[in-house]
Amino acid sequence: MGSLGQALLWLQLWALAQAAYKIWVSNTDFDTDTNWSQNRTPCAGDTIQFPADKMMSVLVRGSHAVADLLLPLDGELVLAPGAGFSAAPAPADLHSDCSPSSGVPVFFRNPDRFSWLDPHLWRSGDEAPGLFSVDAERVPCVHDDVVFPSNASFRVGLGPGASPVRVRSVSALGQTFTRDEDLAAFLASRAGRLRFHGPGELRVGSQACADPSGCECGSAETLPWVCAALLHPLGGRCPPAPCRDALRPEGQCCDLCGAVVSLTYDTAAFNLERYRARLRDTFLAQPQYRELQAAVSKVQRDGDTCVQVVLVESTPGTGGAAGQLGRALLADAEHGAALGVLSAVLQESGAPLESGSVEGQVSPGSRWGLGAGLAAAGLLALLGSALLLGYPGWLRWRPLEAESQLTREPEGFSNPTFNAATWEKQPPVHLSSLALNVDNSTCYFVNPLFAAETEA
Structure with missing residues (x-):
């Protein structure tokens, strides 16, 4: 990251120092191992394939020698200073830990897999040690400022479109959007379409929280989708609590x-x-x-x-x-x-559940007897509850008159279907010397520091 890029990022964060803000932590960088099918950056002599039908912007930081490069039909490669590509056949003997895939393409993973509603992909800019946020507040709240770091490429799905995503401001590509009309113009531009997608609607212009007693996050409507994105790697199911x-x-x-x-x-x-x-x-x-x-x-x-x-x-x-x-x-x-x-x-x-506890050892043949015992215990509990003044597990202090209980079991949520990445066969694009010979594709090389774009 150059000094100018660092300065721009710190200026963004300094401007938001007095406000709550969320920072996007995922990226579509070429040199990020997890963006590739083999969880490694392509080696010298690899055949590289991008998904044909996906729009994307990919930042390239280093120099790479590859055998073949199959580009998307619509996208851009952003070359950082000193970055580039050269043509090189697969070497017969590599004296390193990285060896090419013997002609098997190394796939760039689906860039549409990143969702705005996934709590894993955000970091709070003002969270102190010892404090955390509940899942609904890990994604941007209505009063938050949102920052997409200027030293990385990214692509964000805006959710299912059930309700608009509303925040205070969005900072991306060196610009900060605080009005809906300015943000809408950016999202409709080519740069915006490369980075934001999906049926969801993104709006800005909310006020910062001015109530000293705090403000609600305002994400109750999107919580089922937040939970679906959070639990997708676990098959949509919560892990059992060990207590x-x-x-x-x-x-x-x-x-x-x-x-x-x-x-x-x-x-x-x-x-x-x-x-x-x-x-x-x-x-x-x-x-x-x-x-x-x-x-x-x-x-x-x-x-x-x-x-x-x-x-x-x-x-x-x-x-x-x-x-x-x-x-x-x-x-x-x-x-x-x-x-x-x-x-x-x-x-x-x-109390904590111990390994080998009764909960984990009930055999199918004994479940009927256990159920009958639990039913009898439930009847006794109902009779005994008339003599009790409160519920077990609850402690109260209230100098005021008695109030109704404050807790309620939340409703469940549905797990939407996630689309799998699809790859289409594409004609190879070969590299010769230091030039890219592009067939039926458009490759843009953008200087990330000066935002100058030239078509190659």
Whole structure:
């Protein structure tokens, strides 16, 4: 990355220093190993094939000697300073760890596989150590600024189009878009079509969060699609939580082990960032809590707004530190007038599941007896519940009158069908000397520092 590119990136980040922003972390760079079918950058003498029917922009950083290069029908190769291609047959003996594929093409993977709604592909620019975000808030929220680094090529699918994706601003290719009409013009341009695709709609112009008590992410409508993208590598299924009575916080796709504290607050006195800082500096800094991570955000639950504090262990199911910290926050809320906290409710997950536990050893022949026993236990529990004042696993502090429970089991989500990459047979494009002889394809070489584009 050149000094000018570094300066542009740092200027982008400096301009967003006072705002919440998300940074796109995936790329379509030629020199990224995971973009290739063999999980390695092509070796000298390889035959390289791009998908014929996919639009893409690919940044090339190094010099590559290849036997054949099959280009897409519509796309661009962006050459960084010093980068280039040369023609070279496969060497008979390579004295390196990289050897060509004996005439088998090395495929560039489907560039359309990257989705805006995939939490894996974003990084929060202002997340402090010890803090994390629930899955819904790992993708850009309505008040966020979005940054696509200027030192990488990228391609982003904008989702299924069920509802528009709305953010505060989008920074890409050295430009920052804060008005819908400017962004729409960019997305309709060739540069925009190479980098953004799909039926989804992207809009900008939202205001930054100006409420000291915090703002909701605004991604509830897209949560099923966020979860589908997140769980796609796992076959669309959540991994089992290694504890009994696992929890499902608002905005989280799967059950987890730990604790959830729900706070009601005084809108005039509560400050979300100040509470995050207190949680991090006063509690998470203590030795007994250093293996914990916390997510603090404003969420909707049963039509009411509350502040949700999610506490999880770095190694799930290893102990009760999350519950211990939850009870400490519950006690802290008793003196929370200065913090603007009115009441607090704590929910904890159950004990860790041990390997070889009864849950994993029930044989098919014994399930009927186990079911009958569970049914009988359920009847006894229903009779006993009339004598109980609260539910197991719940602790409350509320100086106000009794309130209804704040938790609700979220509805499930559907797993949409993901299209597999398709490859079409293409006529080979041979390299001779240092020139590209292109047949029925257009290859653009763009200087990423000066945005000058020439057709080769």
